[in-house]
Amino acid sequence: MATLRLEVVTPDKTVVKSEVEMVVCPGVEGEFGVLSKHISLLSALKIGVLRYRISSKDEYVFISGGFADVNNNVLTVLAESAEIACDIDTARAQNARERAEKRMAVQDDTVDAARAEAALQRAIMRLNVAVRR
Amino acid sequence: MPSLKDVQMKIVGIGKTKQITKAMNMVASAKLRGAQNRIECFRPYAAKYHEVLAELSRKVEGNAHPLLTEHEEKKNCAIVMITSDRGLCGSFNGNIIARGLRLAKEKTQAGMTVSFTCVGKKGRDAARAAGYAMLTSYADRMGSIDFPLASAVALEVINGFETLAFDEVWLVYGEFISMGQQPPRGFCLLPLQTPDEGKTETPESSGPQCEYLYEPQEEQLLAELLPRYVKVQIYRGLLDTSASEHAARMAAMDNATRNCNELITALTLLYNKTRQASITSELIDIVGGAEALNG
Numbered sequence: 043m044a045t046l047r048l049e050v051v052t053p054d055k056t057v058v059k060s061e062v063e064m065v066v067c068p069g070v071e072g073e074f075g076v077l078s079k080h081i082s083l084l085s086a087l088k089i090g091v092l093r094y095r096i097s098s099k100d101e102y103v104f105i106s107g108g109f110a111d112v113n114n115n116v117l118t119v120l121a122e123s124a125e126i127a128c129d130i131d132t133a134r135a136q137n138a139r140e141r142a143e144k145r146m147a148v149q150d151d152t153v154d155a156a157r158a159e160a161a162l163q164r165a166i167m168r169l170n171v172a173v174r175r
Numbered sequence: 176m177p178s179l180k181d182v183q184m185k186i187v188g189i190g191k192t193k194q195i196t197k198a199m200n201m202v203a204s205a206k207l208r209g210a211q212n213r214i215e216c217f218r219p220y221a222a223k224y225h226e227v228l229a230e231l232s233r234k235v236e237g238n239a240h241p242l243l244t245e246h247e248e249k250k251n252c253a254i255v256m257i258t259s260d261r262g263l264c265g266s267f268n269g270n271i272i273a274r275g276l277r278l279a280k281e282k283t284q285a286g287m288t289v290s291f292t293c294v295g296k297k298g299r300d301a302a303r304a305a306g307y308a309m310l311t312s313y314a315d316r317m318g319s320i321d322f323p324l325a326s327a328v329a330l331e332v333i334n335g336f337e338t339l340a341f342d343e344v345w346l347v348y349g350e351f352i353s354m355g356q357q358p359p360r361g362f363c364l365l366p367l368q369t370p371d372e373g374k375t376e377t378p379e380s381s382g383p384q385c386e387y388l389y390e391p392q393e394e395q396l397l398a399e400l401l402p403r404y405v406k407v408q409i410y411r412g413l414l415d416t417s418a419s420e421h422a423a424r425m426a427a428m429d430n431a432t433r434n435c436n437e438l439i440t441a442l443t444l445l446y447n448k449t450r451q452a453s454i455t456s457e458l459i460d461i462v463g464g465a466e467a468l469n470g
Binding site: 052082083084122123 | 213216217219220223224226227230231321322326386387388389390391395396399400403407410
């Protein structure tokens, strides 16, 4: 099968760098799949799961939002943080989830609701990815 | 003439100083390696970001986003100054601070009110001493810099810029060029300059430029990209300053160790001279005494 190059980079490291068969990205306007020889594309990503297929096996990566750039058969994902399923710290994500939920439960002006919600979403997504390792 | 004991004490004391400076040199070199590593890891991200943004900004009109727009009236200027938390690294912090204060002076002369946001104790203290307003300062964070720190700083200045609290934001930090070169660098962070045209105008390598698909619209995408670009710039400043600090400290401690060695050589010479002088004077006494008895 024709492959394309996938690179997932964060400010701290390059998380994934390999030839893959297919990638499914969590775009802000819905999920989209990228196969080999895709047209040039630049899309914003939301917090979610990036799935890619390598030698007929699916791998999952958590993405905390960012951008995907497809050009010349290379898909580059720029994310502030990204973790492959097996690297996710489940306990930490669980803690983060509880913390965020608690913060959302308190309804007053001192809590930044948008931030708490984003944190909650990140935690839930991390946990979702973690179970797929 | 110092007594033998005084000289010996001094030699021992300098020997101990030398041990400390040597240890600091080694610690700095280990930390520098770590910092350089992080810069290496960050480079692909920054490079790709530049590329994407350059590509996009070619498609979009100049003033498509508030962060790109110059304010008509320039009254307030914020300077983000990144220095180290600790001293003993030669003129490194001094250079950055001098650069920052010079910039502040220029802006004041141009009729703007200058305020500082500082990362690192040294810069904070200097800006405070010079009597400038302090927005926020992050002390004791240079040992543990991470992207969230850059985000926090970036969000603050972006908010300020968008609410017209500042009309210009500058970033001053210690650029890391090589082990021997860490010049201070200052540049205008906001309004944003999109990645230089020069780079994007290079001969189109991929033949006929194919049309990009954008999702969502270009303008919205730009609105997502630009604030993050500010974070990327600040993060780079943090990483560079941290690497530069360790490199500067290594050089300073290397010098200090060498000076200790020189001092010890000089003092040992003095010690031997003093010892010989005392022996000679004792001999003269003895010989003189013997002569007197014989006489």
